Amino acid sequence: MAFKKHMQEIVNTANIGFITISLGKNLKIIKINNGLVALLGYSKDELNSIFKSLDKLFFNPEDLVKFYGLLKNKLKRCECVLRKKDGSSINVLIKKQGFSFGSRKKLMLCQVHDQTSAQTDKKITEMFNDIFFKYNIQTRTLYSSKNLGEEIKPVNTDCDLFLFFKGKVHPADRQKWVHMYEKLISEKKHVKSKLRLAENPEQYSWYMVELSPVLDEKGKIVSIAGKASDINEIIEETEQFKEKAMRDPLTGFYNKNATAELINEYLAGEGKDKVHSMLFIDIDNFKYINDTLGHLFGDKVLIDISEKIKKMFRSTDLVGRIGGDEFVILIKETGSLKTTYDKVEHIRRIFDKVYHHNNVSYNITGSIGVAIYPQNGTTYEELIKNADDALYIAKSKGKNQFAVYSGKGRNMA
CATH class of the missing domain: 3.30.70.270 (Reverse transcriptase/Diguanylate cyclase domain)
Incomplete structure (x- = not known):
């Protein structure tokens, strides 16, 4: 609980807006941080009201189209001009967290960066792109942090971690996952690999997946701790540079x-x-x-x-x-x-x-x-x-x- 409270304090005081949106029949804001309130000047209730008529928030119709593209997984980021409560405008970059471990709710966690300000919290940005998880081998339970600042919670109570990831890994990367997992079990050492994971049935993104064994006093693996870091933008930029070269x-x-x-x-x-x-x-x-x-x-x-x-x-x-x-x-x-x-x-x-x-x-x-x-x-x-x-x-x-x-x-x- 102390860790969660500490993380929430960091999020609330960051120079970045964070917003969790429910993608049900009607768009609804689940959570916002103080950074977003400071950027736009609206309260949570006011933002929920605005989300029922988004043209009040976006200055340009084309920006609204881009934002809907982000919500529909067609974009991972979009640059927009938003209308603040006092009527002035602000240039922002909206980035989404596109990966989730088995949540039934259709939630999207977004960062909102003030492009007019040079101050951004890089540490928070990096943490935002990381998903932490833990797998208990004996109980076959997978725990994961689904939102920034939340404690790790069970998301699957009857899970085979090997098959779970194998089902999410791009077919071309499955042999890499098999080799990675076998090395973890046989050598009982930290392993990592770049893998394409499914965000939805038609879209894959690059992640750096890391696994570490947790051993008991007899040296037996009792659980596996892991982290999946979104590196899709880095990979795409690297590939573009290599292709150009x-x-x-x-x-x-x-x-x-x-x-x-x-x-x-x-x-x-x-x-x-x-x-x-x-x-x-x-x-x-x-x-x-x-x-x-x-x-x-x-x-x-x-x-x-x-x-x-x-x-x-x-x-x-x-x-x-x-x-x-x-x-x-x-x-x-x-x-x-x-x-x-x-x-x-x-x-x-x-x-x-x-x-x-x-x-x-x-x-x-x-x-x-x-x-x-x-x-x-x-x-x-x-x-x-x-x-x-x-x-x-x-x-x-x-x-x-x-x-x-x-x-x-x-x-x-």
């Missing part, structure tokens, strides 16, 4: 390192034992374009060609720009060689175009070298070397054509 900024294709890594990963896994085609494409005499017409015009040519290449390939094929005027494409599961040859010839034709700049005309052509997986190589390094040899032959025969690797290196003509 893998891309060539001019064309949007994968860069050289990412191209090699992704092709090797695919060939060693999902693409193993299937037939694929690697194309090594080079724009003929592109250096002359840059030297005579300028690099800005050269970039426009690259962008134009890249857009045409994008339209020719499936989203599952891997396309990369590995040099100034060099492109690599892995066409997955190409089937017959004739299909590959027809595709390559079609690609070659997109380069056959006359560009005009400052009363100067220049005809663009391209040469292509082709290597087939697995007969011409089983890794990116082997395939690119052989495709490069084929490209050399295509260039030596007069450019503006393609050649297929035949196993004789650069002497295969």
Whole structure:
């Protein structure tokens, strides 16, 4: 009780608004803290009345639409302009707590941050995103803190923790959960892992799940203490950063390192034992374009060609720009060689175009070298070397054509 009282004092004095909303037939406020009262100036009763007609609280209709999107699990946060009791406006960020352990009530716990104030309580924000739980192995009872500041209470009195989590974990992460739980039981040590957990049947979010064994005097595990921390935003931001780092900024294709890594990963896994085609494409005499017409015009040519290449390939094929005027494409599961040859010839034709700049005309052509997986190589390094040899032959025969690797290196003509 002392812990609960201490936590409630922290929540009530935080520079963040907290509000628990019942999502029944009519929206109803279950709990608010002093921080929200201070931000908006309304009492709890006044806010409950306002929630029956939310247009009185939101300045802009589009903000009200965003808030309803948050209530319907379409958004995890939204920025809004709210109307304070004195008639002035306040810019706020509303964040929801989207995960709950088996509560029958449809409750949503939200943070309301004053965006106009630089003072936010980061510690409270971090605690808000954590769900603490405890599992008694003997009684098969799961206890959890469902709301910030509340003591841990029983939420499931006939529960198998292993199966409970396995049912909530994303199918792709279930083996990670199995390994994590088995390690906890066998080694009796603290374990943790990043897992996607179901907030509802159609929506998963990333959590850092931690488990610690609680032992009796004989060293037997009698209960398991755990914590689930919402890291979804961190994961999404990290993935966006990684994706951006893998891309060539001019064309949007994968860069050289990412191209090699992704092709090797695919060939060693999902693409193993299937037939694929690697194309090594080079724009003929592109250096002359840059030297005579300028690099800005050269970039426009690259962008134009890249857009045409994008339209020719499936989203599952891997396309990369590995040099100034060099492109690599892995066409997955190409089937017959004739299909590959027809595709390559079609690609070659997109380069056959006359560009005009400052009363100067220049005809663009391209040469292509082709290597087939697995007969011409089983890794990116082997395939690119052989495709490069084929490209050399295509260039030596007069450019503006393609050649297929035949196993004789650069002497295969």
